[in-house]
Amino acid sequence: MKKKTIEVILTKDIEKVGKQGTLIKVRPGYIRNYLIPLKLGKVATPNLISQFNLQQKELKLKQIELIERCTNTKTLLENLGKFTIKKKISKNGIFFGKITKKQVLELIENKIELDIALNKNQLQLPEMKQLGDYSIEIVLTSDIIAKINLEILPE
Template identity: 70%
Template sequence: MRKKTIKVILTKDVQKLGKQGTLIKVKPGYIRNYLIPLKLAEIATTSLINQFALKQKESEIKQIQFTKKCITNKELLENLEKFTIRKKISENGVFFGKVTKKQILDLIIEKVDLTIDLNKNQLELPEMKQLGNYIIEINLTTNVIAKINIEILPE
C-alpha cells in the first residue's frame, strides 16, 4: 500500500517543516487537522506556486541589495582608524563606570554617516575594564561583520 502525500506551500514559518514559501509534501490528515485550520499552509496549485516563486525572487533581490549596503557600511566603518572614549580613571589604571553599547553606538552614529540603521544588539563588546585599545565587532547582517577599534583614554 502506497502512502498518499499532498504538496503544500507554507504561508508561515513552521518549526521542523520549513520556512515561509517552502513547497513540502505532507500527509492529508496533517494538512486537514493542523496546517490549514491554523493558516500555516495552502494546498499547492500551479498559480500559487508561481506567486510564491515571484515573491521569493523579490525577497532575494531585496536581500542582495541590503547585503550590498551592509558591505559598503562595513568598508566605511573599517576605514576609520579609531574611535576614542574618555573616562575618569583610578590610581591603578581602571576606569570608573562602564563603556556601554549605547555609548559606542552614539559615537559611531556621530562619526560615520551609515545608510542602514544600527541597534545595540548588533554590537559585540569584549570585557573592558582598563585603558587601552579594544576591537568591537558589529554584525551588520549574516556573514558581514565589521571590526572597529575603540581606544579608551583618561580624561
C-alpha cells in the same frame, strides 16, 4: 505502498519545518490537523505556485541589494580607524562606570552616516574594565560582520 504527500506553501516560520514562503511536501493529516487550522500553510495550487515563484524572485533581488548595502557599510566602518572614549580612572588603571552599546552606537553615528540603521542588538562588546584597545564586532547580517577598534583613554 507509496505514502501520499501534498505540496504546501508556508505562510509563517515553523521551527524544524521551514521558513515563511517555503514550498514543502507533507502528509495530508499534518495539513488538515495542524497547518490549515493554525493558518501556517496553504495547499499549493498552480496559481499559488506561480505567485510563490514571483515572490521568491523579488525576495532574492531585495536580499542581493541588502547584502550589497551591508558590504558597503562594512568597508566604511572598517576604514574609519579607531574610535576613542575618555573615562575617569582609578589609581590602579580601572575606569569608573561602564561603556554601553548605546554609547558606542552614538560614537559611530556621530562619526559617519550609514546606509543601514544599526541597533544595539547588532553590537558584540567584549568585557571592558581597563584602559586600552578593544575590538568590537557589528553583525550586519549572519554572514557579514564588521570589526571596529575602540580605544579607551584617561580623561
